[in-house]
Amino acid sequence: xxxxxxxxxxxxxxxxxxxETENCMVxxxxxxxxxxxxxxxxxxxxxxxxxxxxCLNDHFVCDKCHNQEINSFIExxxxxxxxxxxxxxxxxxxxHPNMPFLxxxxxxxxxxxxxxxxRNFGPITVQGIEKQVTAEDIEEGIRRMKKIPSCSCADYGSxxxxxxxxxxxxxxxxxxxxxxxxxxxxxxxxxxxxxAIANTGGPGCCKQSVRTAIxxxxxxxxxxxxIKLPVSRIRNCDFSQRHPHGCKGERCVYF
Ligand SMILES: [Zn+2]
Ligand SMILES: [Zn+2]
Numbered sequence: 001x002x003x004x005x006x007x008x009x010x011x012x013x014x015x016x017x018x019x020e021t022e023n024c025m026v027x028x029x030x031x032x033x034x035x036x037x038x039x040x041x042x043x044x045x046x047x048x049x050x051x052x053x054x055c056l057n058d059h060f061v062c063d064k065c066h067n068q069e070i071n072s073f074i075e076x077x078x079x080x081x082x083x084x085x086x087x088x089x090x091x092x093x094x095x096h097p098n099m100p101f102l103x104x105x106x107x108x109x110x111x112x113x114x115x116x117x118x119r120n121f122g123p124i125t126v127q128g129i130e131k132q133v134t135a136e137d138i139e140e141g142i143r144r145m146k147k148i149p150s151c152s153c154a155d156y157g158s159x160x161x162x163x164x165x166x167x168x169x170x171x172x173x174x175x176x177x178x179x180x181x182x183x184x185x186x187x188x189x190x191x192x193x194x195x196a197i198a199n200t201g202g203p204g205c206c207k208q209s210v211r212t213a214i215x216x217x218x219x220x221x222x223x224x225x226x227i228k229l230p231v232s233r234i235r236n237c238d239f240s241q242r243h244p245h246g247c248k249g250e251r252c253v254y255f
Pocket of ligand 1: 025026055056059
C-alpha cells in the first residue's frame with residue numbers, strides 16, 4: 001500500500017486490509033521512536049493518543065489496532081496447539097505473515113508458548129498438589145499479557161517477554177498480592193527473564209527477547225517442577241535481514 005492511500009478511519013480495528021509487518025504498518029516507511037510522545041490520531045480507529053512511535057509520513061497506529069488481529073490469531077492457535085515444544089510454537093507465531101516485526105503481540109507469544117507446552121505435557125506437581133494447565137489458564141495468561149503495551153522495555157525497563165514468563169509462574173502458583181512465597185517466586189521468574197533479556201544488549205529485538213524469555217522459563221520449570229520440556233535450539237535466525245533497527249548479527253546467539 002502506498003502512503004498516499006491512507007486507510008479509511010473505522011472503529012473496527014479488525015477491518016481486513018493489507019498491512020506492512022516491518023516499519024510503518026501503513027506505508028512501510030521508517031518509524032520514528034520518541035522518548036516523549038506527541039498527541040496523534042490513530043490512522044485506523046481515529047482515537048487520539050500519546051504517540052511515541054510513528055512514521056516519517058506521520059502515520060500513527062495505536063497499540064490496539066497494531067495488535068488486535070494477530071493477538072486473536074495467537075489465542076486461537078494456542079488453544080488448538082498440540083506441541084510440547086514452546087520454542088516451536090513461538091517460532092510458528094513469529095513467522096505468521098501478519099505478525100508485526102516488533103511490538104506487544106510478542107508478549108503473548110511467550111506466555112502462550114509456555115502454557116501450551118505445559119498443557120500438552122500433562123499434570124505437574126505444584127507445592128505438593130497436582131496441577132493440569134487448562135484452556136482457561138491459557139486464556140487468562142493471554143488476557144494478562146494484552147495489558148502490557150509495546151515498547152515497555154524502554155518505557156519501564158520491563159520488556160513484556162519477562163512478565164510473560166512471570167505470568168506463567170503466577171498461574172501455576174495461583175499467586176495473588178496477598179500471598180507470600182507464590183508472589184515472590186512469580187517476581188523471581190520475571191526478574192530472571194528480564195536479566196537474561198537485558199544481558200543480550202540492544203537495540204531491542206522482539207524475536208531475541210521471546211526466545212531468551214522462553215529459554216529462561218524452560219530452565220525455571222525444570223528447577224522448580226522437574227519438568228523437562230524440549231528445547232529447539234534456534235540458529236541462523238530467519239528474521240535477521242528484516243530487522244528495522246538493524247540485526248545485532250554476531251552479538252546475538254540466534255544469528
Ligand atoms: Zn507510514
Ligand atoms: Zn487505533
